[in-house]
Amino acid sequence: MDIVTAQEMYERDQTALEVAGLEGKWLMENAGRAVTYDLLAHIHKEHRIVVLIGAGNNGGDGFVIARTLLNLGYDVEAWQVVPDAKITGDAEAHKRIFQASGHPYRRLKSLEDLNTSLCRADVCIDAMLGIGVKGRLREPYADIVRLCNEKAVMRLAVDLPTGVPADEGEKDFEAFEAHYTSIIEAPKLSLFLQHAQPFYGKWSVVEIGLPVKQLPDHRRRLWEIADVKKTLTNRDAYSHKGSHGKGLVIGGSRQMPGSVAMTARAALRSGAGLIAISTDPGAISSISPFIQEATFVEGGGQVPDVSGYDGVAVGMGMGRESLRGEWIERLVCESKTPLLIDADGLYLLKNSLDALKQREIPTVLTPHPGEFAHLTGLSIGEILQSPFSHSKDFAERYGVYLVLKGPSTIITGPDGEQRVDVSGNSGLAKGGSGDVLSGILLSMMMQTDCLMDALSNGCVLHGFTADLLVQDGHSKVDLLASDVIEGLSRTFRTLSSSSISLRSLCP
Numbered sequence: 001m002d003i004v005t006a007q008e009m010y011e012r013d014q015t016a017l018e019v020a021g022l023e024g025k026w027l028m029e030n031a032g033r034a035v036t037y038d039l040l041a042h043i044h045k046e047h048r049i050v051v052l053i054g055a056g057n058n059g060g061d062g063f064v065i066a067r068t069l070l071n072l073g074y075d076v077e078a079w080q081v082v083p084d085a086k087i088t089g090d091a092e093a094h095k096r097i098f099q100a101s102g103h104p105y106r107r108l109k110s111l112e113d114l115n116t117s118l119c120r121a122d123v124c125i126d127a128m129l130g131i132g133v134k135g136r137l138r139e140p141y142a143d144i145v146r147l148c149n150e151k152a153v154m155r156l157a158v159d160l161p162t163g164v165p166a167d168e169g170e171k172d173f174e175a176f177e178a179h180y181t182s183i184i185e186a187p188k189l190s191l192f193l194q195h196a197q198p199f200y201g202k203w204s205v206v207e208i209g210l211p212v213k214q215l216p217d218h219r220r221r222l223w224e225i226a227d228v229k230k231t232l233t234n235r236d237a238y239s240h241k242g243s244h245g246k247g248l249v250i251g252g253s254r255q256m257p258g259s260v261a262m263t264a265r266a267a268l269r270s271g272a273g274l275i276a277i278s279t280d281p282g283a284i285s286s287i288s289p290f291i292q293e294a295t296f297v298e299g300g301g302q303v304p305d306v307s308g309y310d311g312v313a314v315g316m317g318m319g320r321e322s323l324r325g326e327w328i329e330r331l332v333c334e335s336k337t338p339l340l341i342d343a344d345g346l347y348l349l350k351n352s353l354d355a356l357k358q359r360e361i362p363t364v365l366t367p368h369p370g371e372f373a374h375l376t377g378l379s380i381g382e383i384l385q386s387p388f389s390h391s392k393d394f395a396e397r398y399g400v401y402l403v404l405k406g407p408s409t410i411i412t413g414p415d416g417e418q419r420v421d422v423s424g425n426s427g428l429a430k431g432g433s434g435d436v437l438s439g440i441l442l443s444m445m446m447q448t449d450c451l452m453d454a455l456s457n458g459c460v461l462h463g464f465t466a467d468l469l470v471q472d473g474h475s476k477v478d479l480l481a482s483d484v485i486e487g488l489s490r491t492f493r494t495l496s497s498s499s500i501s502l503r504s505l506c507p
């Protein structure tokens with residue numbers, strides 16, 4: 001599913017008009033009806049519903065929604081919150097259809113009247129502003145939004161909650177706090193921003209009839225379990241351990257032996273053929289009981305020889321001594337093997353960014369916002385405010401694959417393509433989760449031709465496993481990173497059993 005900016009959404013509407021003759025009025029009818037049927041899952045016949053209608057096309061959708069609900073026999077009060085003169089274009093056309101259908105609407109004269117109506121209502125549908133909002137809300141929207149937010153009503157938003165900017169880069173806004181948002185055609189960037197997402201509540205996306213094959217490809221998509229099923233490499237019946245990648249995990253220390261154990265174990269549980277660990281010799285006895293299948297290579301204080309491996313993950317629990325920084329620089333400059341750099345490795349990489357630019361073999365960096373702030377010199381606040389553009393700038397400038405971890409993980413390729421993974425839950429906010437993710441990613445990197453697919457699939461497998469575990473058996477409080485490793489077996493079984501049942505349906 002594509003993810004768009006406001007500008008890209010307007011371009012899509014324009015394309016629909018130019019290539020398919022789909023006029024705005026038709027799209028508005030489609031959008032209003034699709035949203036209505038989506039919202040019906042949250043509305044009962046006995047509910048009293050208030051529809052709030054603003055000045056632009058989001059308000060136009062509101063007229064279609066109010067009309068459709070009234071036609072279906074729901075108890076609806078439609079409130080136009082701006083003067084008549086402000087309703088123009090397609091919205092005005094739909095206002096006329098609304099009136100011609102014999103439905104009344106109310107015009108906001110005083111906030112007191114609306115307050116009385118909202119006090120009686122069970123459901124409030126926000127069709128005031130959508131992707132056209134600019135800057136902080138002006139009146140009467142700001143007052144109305146405050147009023148709605150303090151009422152004990154179910155708040156449903158159309159496309160975006162009024163006041164939430166569609167794009168990244170803005171942090172200080174006041175907005176309608178929706179319990180549920182019915183998003184039109186494609187999620188907007190702000191759905192994936194930590195400070196904006198809570199305003200959306202739960203959400204889904206409705207389709208409004210745009211000519212999808214003709215639309216410009218903005219190369220930014222949501223990556224979901226269905227995409228994983230389509231792209232995950234099948235295990236060939238005649239394969240051997242060498243067919244699934246020979247990986248090396250470099251890291252761990254006496255103080256942090258568990259990190260590499262988890263990375264190695266997660267890599268093997270996700271299908272890697274062979275995993276070797278290069279670590280502080282003093283840590284081997286603590287690590288080996290947890291991962292009998294791994295072999296150990298003698299580090300001997302030297303940068304390990306990585307030739308002969310299909311992929312290398314480096315940095316987990318490695319410590320930050322300057323000697324390790326030299327290793328990172330040498331690996332970046334000299335190794336001809338795809339590299340994944342995480343944790344302490346990212347900290348040390350800061351001094352080798354020029355070398356990174358020169359490197360021609362694929363490199364994957366997996367920072368959380370704090371590590372990315374360290375790498376870029378930006379603040380964590382700046383990263384969180386504009387994670388899409390900062391990720392893209394960095395990945396393009398240094399020619400790397402960047403996995404910016406968070407509740408919405410953004411995966412960016414060196415050519416600027418972006419994927420977003422929203423699987424997972426707060427149970428993953430614990431030490432060790434990143435080590436497990438690195439192991440899964442290493443395994444996927446070695447088994448998938450397209451690195452973007454490998455990384456996107458790895459992120460979803462990690463989050464989806466955590467979701468399965470808290471649905472059944474675990475809670476978000478007790479979930480451990482090591483539970484996720486053991487939970488991978490269920491995820492892979494789920495994925496393969498669904499493909500078997502699909503196959504069994506085919507003639």
Ligand SMILES: NC(=O)C1=CN([C@@H]2O[C@H](COP(=O)(O)OP(=O)(O)OC[C@H]3O[C@@H](n4cnc5c(N)ncnc54)[C@H](O)[C@@H]3O)[C@@H](O)[C@H]2O)[C@H](O)CC1
Pocket residue numbers: 009013024027028031054055056057058059060061128129130131132133134135136137138139141158159160184185
């Ligand atoms: N393909 C589609 O996605 C379709 C979407 N539709 C809906 O149309 C809106 C976008 O419509 P647009 O008219 O461009 O913008 P808005 O309705 O969001 O608002 C414009 C309106 O808002 C005023 N305004 C801007 N900023 C502020 C502010 N800070 N405070 C107060 N008022 C503000 C501005 O002056 C304008 O009057 C999209 O979200 C969908 O809901 C179509 O229905 C179908 C196709």
Ligand SMILES: [K+]
Pocket residue numbers: 058126127128129130157158159160161162
């Ligand atoms: K809205």
